[in-house]
Amino acid sequence: MISNNAINLSESPLYSFFNEVKKREANGERIINLGVGLPYHDTPLDVKEAGIKAVKEGKTKYTPASGVFELKKAIAEKFKKEGLNYDTAEIVISSGAKPLLAAAEWAVIDPGDKVIISSPYYPPFVEVAKQMGAEVVLADGLACSSPDKGMAGGVLGDFGITTPNPPWQGGKALKLLIFNSPNNPIGKVYNKEELEEIAKFAKDNDLWVISDECYSDFVYGGNYLSIASLPDMKERTIVIRSFSKSYAMTGWRVGYAAGSVDVIKKISMYLDNFIGCASSISQYAALAALKDDGFTEKMRGELDENRKILIEWLDKKGIEYVYPEGAFYVFVKYANLRELDPSDEHGARSESMRIGSVAFAMELLERGIAVTPGVAFGDYDDYIRISYSVGKKKLEEALGKISKLS
Structure with a gap:
């Protein structure tokens, strides 16, 4: 018999659509992919050459599970430039960010603990927490991303965390808060005032914080600020x-986490x-990548x-969307992407004409355009995620095709 854990693990539309696109491309279909979460650029040549050099020099054996020392040291230097001081003993390397997310959640939560996760969310945040037996409390981040609302209610008020009867009260204690900035899929970047509010809440409630910063190099306007850099937050924050x-x-599979010595040991x-x-080869290639010659900035x-x-x-x-401050996605309320109902003087589609985000994404896929359904990121069936990480000409071609939707 299959285990209950296996039965309860959900397949996300994020990955099922990615697999469907790859299958169609393998069968010769031409698809403009605005759904995939990866840069359209190729790995820099010097990084490739560093990987080849590692192979030729015989650096093809196991490394410590926590990563090679040279790479940890280089990562510590990168953090230092951002005002974050981590020793190599406070850094761990793995095959991408996902294993580190699972390991971090495993290290700090017990079955029955409550975990607040900002929403829309990256699907593994929720699935891993559920597999660990945690109770997930979703905090809606769309409200605090409204350009009209701004900080009127404070980011936590918008999340619903500081309401009179917050959903996390009762039962076992709240243990962990997970968020990513810049956010995937909405592109939200938390400013200093918002991070200070989150930090105060974490300290007041003695919470661990997992800060997913995989898009920290993609902030448009201003510099990136990590919550771990705020007073008294380094020891309770796991940066990924x-x-x-x-x-x-993306195919080299190297990620890293930083935190207190005790949690990094676990x-x-x-x-x-x-x-x-x-991969030992990938780690030495990553070491070369940190000698960035302007590739990331370009x-x-x-x-x-x-x-x-x-x-x-x-x-x-006139299409509603969440204004993206970072990452490389726009979260779009897609109703107006289809032809407006001519019988409605306000240009709104009748309820009978509406379709879900999966069906709409399939409609676009049939026209040779891939996007990601909003339901991949929570209860957002009115939205799709559009990635603008494609060549400029392809993006303009795709937008031209979408304009012709009927």
Whole structure:
């Protein structure tokens, strides 16, 4: 018999759509992929050459499960430039961010603990917590991303965390808060005032915080600020980052986490027992990536141009969306992407004409455009996620096709 854990693990539309697109492409279909969460750029040549060099030099054996020392040291230097001081003993490396997310949740929560997760969310946040036996409390982050509302109610008020009867009260204690900034899928970047509010809540309630910062190199306007840099937050925060997005290394599978010595030791033990080490070759390639010669900055500039093209197109169409401050996605309320109901003087579609986000994404896929249904990120069936991480000409072609939807 299959276990209840296996039965209860949900397949996310995020991954099922990715697999469907790959299958169609393998069968010769031409698809403009605005759904995938990866840079359209190729891995830098010097990074590739570092990987090849590692192979030629015989660096093809197991490494410590927590990663090679040289890479940890280079990561510590990268953090230091951002005002975050981590020793190599406070850093752990794994095969991408996902194993580290699982290890971090395993290290700090027990069955029955309550976990607050900002929503819309990256699907593994929720699935891992459920598998650990935690009770998930979703905090709606769309409200605090409204350009009209701003900080009127404070980010926690918008989340519903500080309401008179918050959903996390009662039962076992609240233990952990998980959020990502920039947010996938909405592109929200938490500013200092918002992070200070979250930090105060975490300290007042003695919470652990997992800060997913995999898109920290993609902030458009201003510098990135980690919650771990705030007073008294380093010891209770587990920062998770990845080489995948920042250096176009999605297939190389290298991620890293930083936190207190005690929690990093436990995360390393998890990796020892359940995962093993990241590829030795990929780790030495990642070491070369950290000697960044401007690749990430150039990539960010090109993505920002695409972001502006997409925002201008959405504004001209009068389509509602969450304004993206970072990452490379726009979360779009898609109703107005289809032809407006001519019988409605306000341009709204009748309820009988509405379809769910999965069906709408399939409609676009049949026209050669891939997007991600909003339900992949929570209860957001009125939305789709559009990635602007494609070549400029492809993006403009895709928007032209969407404009012709009937």
